[in-house]
Amino acid sequence: xxxxxxxxxxxxxxxxxxxxxxxxxxxxxxxxxxxxxxxxxxxxxxxxxxxxxxxxxxxxxxxxxxxxxxxxxxxxxxxxxxxxxxxxxxxxxxxxxxxxxxxxxxxxxxxxxxxxxxxxxxxxxxxxxxxxxxxxxxxxxxxxxxxxxxxxxxxxxxxxxxxxxxxxxxxxxxxxxxxxxxxxxxxxxxxxxxxxxxxxxxxxxxxxxxxxxxxxxxxxxxxxxxxxxxxxxxxxxxxxxxxxxxxxxxxxxxxxxxxxxxxxxxxxxxxxxxxxxxxxxxxxxxxxxxxxxxxxxxxxxxxxxxxxxxxxxxxxxxxxxxxxxxxxxxxxxxxxxxxxxxxxxxxxxxxxxxxxxxxxxxxxxxxxxxxxxxxxxxxxxxxxxxxxxxxxxxxxxxxxxxxxxxxxxxxxxxxxxxxxxxxxxxxxxxxxxxxxxxxxxxxxxxxxxxxxxxxxxxxxxxxxxxxxxxxxxx
Numbered sequence: 001x002x003x004x005x006x007x008x009x010x011x012x013x014x015x016x017x018x019x020x021x022x023x024x025x026x027x028x029x030x031x032x033x034x035x036x037x038x039x040x041x042x043x044x045x046x047x048x049x050x051x052x053x054x055x056x057x058x059x060x061x062x063x064x065x066x067x068x069x070x071x072x073x074x075x076x077x078x079x080x081x082x083x084x085x086x087x088x089x090x091x092x093x094x095x096x097x098x099x100x101x102x103x104x105x106x107x108x109x110x111x112x113x114x115x116x117x118x119x120x121x122x123x124x125x126x127x128x129x130x131x132x133x134x135x136x137x138x139x140x141x142x143x144x145x146x147x148x149x150x151x152x153x154x155x156x157x158x159x160x161x162x163x164x165x166x167x168x169x170x171x172x173x174x175x176x177x178x179x180x181x182x183x184x185x186x187x188x189x190x191x192x193x194x195x196x197x198x199x200x201x202x203x204x205x206x207x208x209x210x211x212x213x214x215x216x217x218x219x220x221x222x223x224x225x226x227x228x229x230x231x232x233x234x235x236x237x238x239x240x241x242x243x244x245x246x247x248x249x250x251x252x253x254x255x256x257x258x259x260x261x262x263x264x265x266x267x268x269x270x271x272x273x274x275x276x277x278x279x280x281x282x283x284x285x286x287x288x289x290x291x292x293x294x295x296x297x298x299x300x301x302x303x304x305x306x307x308x309x310x311x312x313x314x315x316x317x318x319x320x321x322x323x324x325x326x327x328x329x330x331x332x333x334x335x336x337x338x339x340x341x342x343x344x345x346x347x348x349x350x351x352x353x354x355x356x357x358x359x360x361x362x363x364x365x366x367x368x369x370x371x372x373x374x375x376x377x378x379x380x381x382x383x384x385x386x387x388x389x390x391x392x393x394x395x396x397x398x399x400x401x402x403x404x405x406x407x408x409x410x411x412x413x414x415x416x417x418x419x420x421x422x423x424x425x426x427x428x429x430x431x432x433x434x435x436x437x438x439x440x441x442x443x444x445x446x447x448x449x450x451x452x453x454x455x456x457x458x459x460x461x462x463x464x465x466x467x468x469x470x471x472x473x474x
Contacts, residue, residue: 005107006036012055018406023072037081047078089123105133114151121155133162142431163422167228169405172368176235191316199323199338203330212295220306224326226434246418257429261311268440273461275305277329280453287453303448304328307461329453335364338473356387368394
């Protein structure tokens with residue numbers, strides 16, 4: 001495995017700890033070698049010292065074993081490489097000459113993908129057994145995504161390309177397939193008019209931090225909605241695939257993306273909310289607003305929060321609103337899917353006619369759990385109702401260890417499993433839906449609504465749901 005950007009933040013925080021965990025549990029082939037590339041003029045000792053200082057702390061103490069760690073370090077090598085220098089790729093070819101199979105992980109800016117793939121091919125490093133992993137963001141719009149796909153596709157077949165979205169590696173996300181299609185009690189209800197709305201929230205407690213330089217050119221729509229949230233929407237809304245083969249699953253996800261109703265300029269003005277955090281309190285500490293972050297222009301109109309209403313024009317989902325929400329500096333870190341079922345057609349209990357609807361709440365992080373919220377009779381005389389929940393804590397329900405998303409997906413790459421990676425047409429269909437919204441915001445030229453850091457976003461996002469008789473589930 002050759003990691004481009006191997007000295008970067010993602011490699012240190014996620015990739016190397018994930019590979020260590022895979023090694024710890026015997027999920028890497030015994031002949032595995034991991035080559036990290038970077039422009040630093042390090043020898044191997046300096047590289048290993050850098051890993052000790054910057055990556056080891058991201059491994060939980062309960063999983064750390066000194067002997068295993070020493071064995072893992074023996075797999076690692078460092079190759080100094082400037083992606084613009086053809087001679088450096090010759091050195092990379094020499095370092096990996098004995099490999100029966102090469103996995104190239106491109107953890108770099110997407111603008112470098114073309115150059116890297118061209119030079120890999122020119123150095124005879126790409127063969128029928130090679131695989132390439134493309135880290136998001138894959139482009140900034142449809143045109144750039146097509147260009148990246150074309151350039152990478154000149155050297156790698158579609159079956160060799162792994163477009164990674166770490167949300168697809170989460171245990172609870174993958175469990176959605178079983179929840180939906182492995183339980184006869186749910187599938188008949190999983191449609192209009194039984195379901196009245198669906199909410200998908202990915203809230204982050206952190207601000208932009210050191211990513212401000214990248215983030216200000218992207219915003220929440222490109223950074224989160226176009227990929228993570230749309231992938232979650234696809235799994236919730238897809239039809240049953242004919243099998244669990246990669247293309248059968250991805251065919252159904254593609255149909256969802258192509259069925260998403262395109263928003264007109266009037267729809268964008270009415271059904272989308274952009275926000276930008278201002279100074280507030282998060283984690284009992286005062287934190288700066290977006291314009292106070294380092295490397296953020298004072299006149300920036302980049303959104304750090306998006307809420308929107310979407311519709312899927314199919315028989316199954318006719319007139320069912322999907323509410324998507326994501327933001328930075330929110331009240332707490334939380335990712336969840338809420339499926340709200342329609343109320344009974346006749347209010348048999350009129351004194352509580354405004355009772356909370358039945359909901360299936362699928363929590364993705366920080367905990368992984370599934371909760372079915374029902375109404376039950378309160379103890380005592382009379383028929384007063386109260387909401388109760390049937391809780392499935394996935395952490396305690398199974399004895400098996402639950403791998404982190406990157407570990408699971410890296411093992412999938414090694415084993416050649418494409419199901420939980422995006423196909424080219426999926427990526428482009430997502431951009432086809434997102435691009436007009438971004439362009440509409442530019443046409444409207446409105447400032448994002450301010451919201452205090454540590455809150456759940458601007459008030460306008462609550463009004464978005466309230467006019468349909470719904471509310472966000474916190």
